[in-house]
Amino acid sequence: MDDPSQIFSAGVSEKQYILGGDGTSDKALLHLGRYLALDRSTGSDVRLDVQRPHAILVSGKRGYGKSYTMAVLVEEMLMLPSEIKMNLASVVIDTMGIFWTFARGNELQAGSLSDWELEPKGFNTNIYVPAGSEESYRKRNIRVRTLSMPLWQLDGYQWCEMFGLEAISSAGVLIVRVIEALRETSLCFSFEDVLDAITQDERSDTISRSAAENYFRTAMSWGVFAEDGRDICDIVTGGSLSVIDVSTIKSDSVRSVVVGFIAGDIYHKRLEARRAHERMLMGEKITEKGMPMVWMFIDEAHQFVPVKGNTLSSDVLLNEWLRQGRQPGLSLVLATQRPSSLHPDVLSQSDIVICHRLTSQDDILALESVRPTYMREHFGDSIRKMGIERGIALIVDDTTETTHVIRMRPRLSWHGGNEQLADSL
């Protein structure tokens, strides 16, 4: 454990540790929890400075608090002072369908919340689901909005990749030709237009046409794509929380397409907003502020940025969000049970690592391979010392070049990821 005075000298008040910043901001702070001493007593508050963007990796074995910790970060974003909150938007990519519960207070843990002088509290949440899954939510009385991706957004090769089809196969060649021709003529076409173009293609044989038609009819049934989609600027607004529930999408590649599309769209809109801000600083009169800075949270991140191979979202997440995200003001929080299954760039580009209990040697070695020089202990030793209590985390912070063991604070809103116990049914 680093000497606390070292951190205090980084411009911090005497009652709290501030990670991820130089200690100059006293408002853009997220309360993470409390410093945990070796005798297990809790001490000073630990906060994260979100004045500037961050790339955060949350790891830990199953059931030790990853999604809970992500939710604490989200709650804190929503409780920032209004002048800061309105410049930030939170987007949660929900792979397990567990984040719709933000709107309900955490009555289940009211006792531990009161130990922290906190109370259960729900938050305004906009839940987006693929159009095809809307009905199942309505039946459960959960208010959702639908989200579809415009068909033109994918090029012919991406459609083939999503269908698991070689672009040089006869059906693949047909799909690429048809989609590219449609994209050249219009940026707005429907499944019917695609199916018509396939059946009218005279250069293909009947089997290829039937195969391509079947692929697109299946894609239609997913309820994910449509002629036009929702404008991302309506979803990502200042001070809002948007949960994009992709859990009902069974295919990994379709999920990746959706995440890649959202991430890419946000990136481009943020570049525009950044340029407009720059022009405003130069004295130009700009009326539209554009998209706020965005924090995107992704659970089960190894699905989207795996250690080997590409997905239809890995390029935008790694290159545009992780490597270049600071400049346009994009923060990415990725959580995984298996750091060894994540693309190595996630480990090396993250400026904050929040690590709950891990026991797999491969995963500990993956973190060890990026252990910074200022971290004196091996990851394995630090993790062992944390013990088996849930919600305890080792935090490695590249900005202050310090490491800490903390007890994360309990959630204010209902945790949708609780384990189902056999005696609680």
Ligand SMILES: Nc1ncnc2c1ncn2[C@@H]1O[C@H](COP(=O)(O)OP(=O)(O)OP(=O)(O)O)[C@@H](O)[C@H]1O
């Ligand atoms: N900071 C905390 N305070 C109190 N309880 C916590 C805390 N963190 C986690 N828990 C408890 O641990 C349980 C498991 O946490 P969580 O659902 O976040 O695990 P996980 O690591 O995301 O698991 P999985 O990989 O299965 O999704 C929670 O249901 C909650 O009861």
